[in-house]
Amino acid sequence: MSAVDTLKNLIKLDPASARLVYVGLGLMAAATLVLGWTTSPDDILPLAGWIAGFGLFLTITSHIIKAPKMRATLCWMVIAMIGFAQLYLLSAMFPNSALQRITGRVAPLTCVLGGELDINRCLDDLVPVSDLSTLGPLDGTGHDTQIWLAQAPSAPPGTTVYLQFANPVTRDQSTIIGTAILAEGWGIDPVDLGGEQVSNAPGSNEVRYFNASDEAAARTLAAALEPLAGTPVGVRDLSMLYKLVKEGQLEIWLVDVRPPGIDG
Structure with a gap:
């Protein structure tokens, strides 16, 4: 019996609930298809495996559970699983979206x-932080990175910067830094220049970018x-991990602030 046949059996018991399962599966399939095309090709096979496993779970449990009330309970459990999975997938696709107010920050x-x-542990394994002082030439002409940075504009037009900070950095420290960055022409978001206080943060200060075209701005x-x-x-x-983020979006993560006059 296929996963579709399993859902047909559920329809006989609770048509409204089963229709919700169909809709949820369709939405999740659409989201995973998009993610499959926009993330690393290495993700596609594991993603297909998880989807096949979910279908197998429905098939097996539908054979095991015979009681109508238990099957109805299974139906609602599936609905809840689809809902949580859909929220997570969409939140992973769009970092810094309003959806993350519900899900919190999620891993790619x-x-x-x-x-x-664990987002930061995973990112450390997949994409280690590059030390600004050791990065190679940026403009392809053989110029040293620091020379290029001295010639570069302080804030490229259309850039949006999201600011995050974690203990021991205080909101006062973060606000001072955000105000200074804004004065140099960077588009700090949100309006509160102190940014967002987070509990899960990387081990050192960093700037993150999501499009190759934003590398110069990030540096x-x-x-x-x-x-x-x-x-x-x-x-x-x-x-390589986020392909649906608009160009010009950067993130600042502050975990260690020790300049004279800012220490709190």
């Missing part, structure tokens, strides 16, 4: 498929942040 699909839900922002933070600021390239 690649991390989840590998069984790692420039990191260079501007270092004298403000008083500690090194790395750069992390997430362009």
Whole structure:
């Protein structure tokens, strides 16, 4: 019996609930298809495996459970699973979206498929932070990175910056840094210049970018942040993990701020 046949059996018991399962499966299939095309090709087979496993779970349990009430309970459990999975997938597709107010920050699909839900631990394994001082030439002409940064504009037009900070950095420290970055022309978001306080953060200060075209802006922002933070600021390239993020979006993560006049 296929997963579709299983759902047909559920329809006989509870048509309204079964229709919800159909809709949920369709939405999840659409989302996973999009994610399959927009993330690493290495994710496609594990993703297909998880979907096949979910169908197998429905098939087996429908044979085991004979009592109508138990089958109805199974139906609602499936609905809840689909709902949570759909929220997670959409939240993983669109970092910094309003959806993350519900789900919180979630790991990219690649991390989840590998069984790692700790975002920062997974990112450290997949995309280590690059030290700004050791990055190679950026403009392809052989110029040193620091020389190029000195010539680059302070804030490329249309750039949106999201600011996150974690203990021991305080909101006062984060606000001062956000205000200084705004004064240099960077589009800090949200309006509250202190940014968002988070509990799960990387081990060091960093700037993250999600499109290859934003690498120059990320390096420039990191260079501007270092004298403000008083500690090194790395750069992390997430362009291979997030393909649905608009160009010009950057993230600042502050975990260590020690400049004179800002220490709280």
